[in-house]
Amino acid sequence: MKKYLFLFFFLLFSLSAEVINLIPSVSGVLQDVDLDGNFDIVFIVDLIDSQESAGLENRAVFEYDISSIVPGSIINSATVNINETSDPVFGNTNLFGYAGDGVIDVGDAVRTDAFIGNIANGTVDLQITDVTAFIQSLVDNNDPFASFVVDNENLDVIYQFQGTTAGLETELVIDFTAPAVPEPSTYILLLILSIFCFRSRFKNNKTNK
Numbered sequence: 001m002k003k004y005l006f007l008f009f010f011l012l013f014s015l016s017a018e019v020i021n022l023i024p025s026v027s028g029v030l031q032d033v034d035l036d037g038n039f040d041i042v043f044i045v046d047l048i049d050s051q052e053s054a055g056l057e058n059r060a061v062f063e064y065d066i067s068s069i070v071p072g073s074i075i076n077s078a079t080v081n082i083n084e085t086s087d088p089v090f091g092n093t094n095l096f097g098y099a100g101d102g103v104i105d106v107g108d109a110v111r112t113d114a115f116i117g118n119i120a121n122g123t124v125d126l127q128i129t130d131v132t133a134f135i136q137s138l139v140d141n142n143d144p145f146a147s148f149v150v151d152n153e154n155l156d157v158i159y160q161f162q163g164t165t166a167g168l169e170t171e172l173v174i175d176f177t178a179p180a181v182p183e184p185s186t187y188i189l190l191l192i193l194s195i196f197c198f199r200s201r202f203k204n205n206k207t208n209k
């Protein structure tokens, strides 16, 4: 009987990893039309860019709904896979993360809460960036949206990529393990099994006397 109980508990608490590929709920470009550091215009567009010129600055923003990942989950790995269409050959293009709300507004341009890294390498490719620690912190805080800002620091070069263009989306790929939450029926089964176990032990004791 002991070995069945062991098996039962093993099944009850065994955990399995799951991988989800998310596409942005929304993507857009935020523009500062007079370079005063306050962003003025929101463009909700699929193809997004980050650039600076003598007269204006653009920053790309995109937000993912991660509410399907329950608090207590362990993030085994997470990457943002950016589908570039233009990658400058010099200078930094910085990726920042923040806890979003599923809507893009001008304030999102300066949400440089978590610096993730420079994502430009001078080659137009699929830029894969590790964001495991950032996603874990959002899940731990029960934040429903994982959001990102791209801030290109260089004059007269453009970093451009697909935000939500169908089939070419910039994906957030998360491998996670959810905490074990037994179903109510599992508890009933456990109770029946315990009673059965107790009865058979009681019988054995009587027989031995």
Ligand SMILES: [Ca+2]
Residues within 6 Å of the ligand: 032, 033, 034, 035, 036, 037, 038, 039, 040
């Ligand atoms: Ca402005």
Ligand SMILES: [Ca+2]
Residues within 6 Å of the ligand: 063, 100, 101, 102, 103, 104, 105, 108, 147
């Ligand atoms: Ca937002």
Ligand SMILES: [Ca+2]
Residues within 6 Å of the ligand: 084, 087, 119, 120, 121, 122, 123, 124, 125, 126, 127
């Ligand atoms: Ca690149």
Ligand SMILES: [Ca+2]
Residues within 6 Å of the ligand: 051, 052, 057, 058, 151, 152, 153, 154
């Ligand atoms: Ca910039």
